[in-house]
Amino acid sequence: MERISGIMDPRCIRLELTARDKEGVVRELVGLLVGAGRLGGGVEGYVAEVMEREGICSTGIGRGIAIPHRLVEGVEGIVMAVGRSGRGVAFDSVDGKPAHLVFLIIGPQGQNNDYLKVLGSLSRHLNDRAFFEALMRAGSADEVVELVRERER
Numbered sequence: 001m002e003r004i005s006g007i008m009d010p011r012c013i014r015l016e017l018t019a020r021d022k023e024g025v026v027r028e029l030v031g032l033l034v035g036a037g038r039l040g041g042g043v044e045g046y047v048a049e050v051m052e053r054e055g056i057c058s059t060g061i062g063r064g065i066a067i068p069h070r071l072v073e074g075v076e077g078i079v080m081a082v083g084r085s086g087r088g089v090a091f092d093s094v095d096g097k098p099a100h101l102v103f104l105i106i107g108p109q110g111q112n113n114d115y116l117k118v119l120g121s122l123s124r125h126l127n128d129r130a131f132f133e134a135l136m137r138a139g140s141a142d143e144v145v146e147l148v149r150e151r152e153r
Helices: 022-035 043-056 112-126 129-137 141-152
Strands: 060-062 069-072 079-089 099-108
Touching: 022 043, 022 079, 022 099, 043 069, 043 099, 069 112, 099 112, 099 129, 112 129, 112 141, 129 141
Parallel strands: 069 099
Antiparallel strands: 079 099
16 A cells, blocks of 8 residues: 555645635645646546535544545546645534545545555544644645655654
């Protein structure tokens, strides 16, 4: 399995999300992935896929974190976009609180094991409040990637 830092691209990290709702955040993050050439095709198809998954069960895991994710046909490998919101975004989180860090993960159909390993590893890292706070203070996209890289060591 690839490390989380290995699938992160600084071009796909937004330190201040402009969107104010869940679907808008998903659209903004998918747009980063498409714009960076990490996903082919248009934004709306991916947004629909992720929002369909959100309709089954919200990925707002609480403590200021959301990890929307979906396995999709025709995707080459696992990709990730990261967004941060100082004010927070309503994400139907289990604790009812807004999400401040959103990690969008899209993977190819059939790569369930690697996809689940990425999700599990990310969730474990984010359980550490000091790590969450460091990500919230990061001053650049490169710093976000470096914080994750350090955490994986």
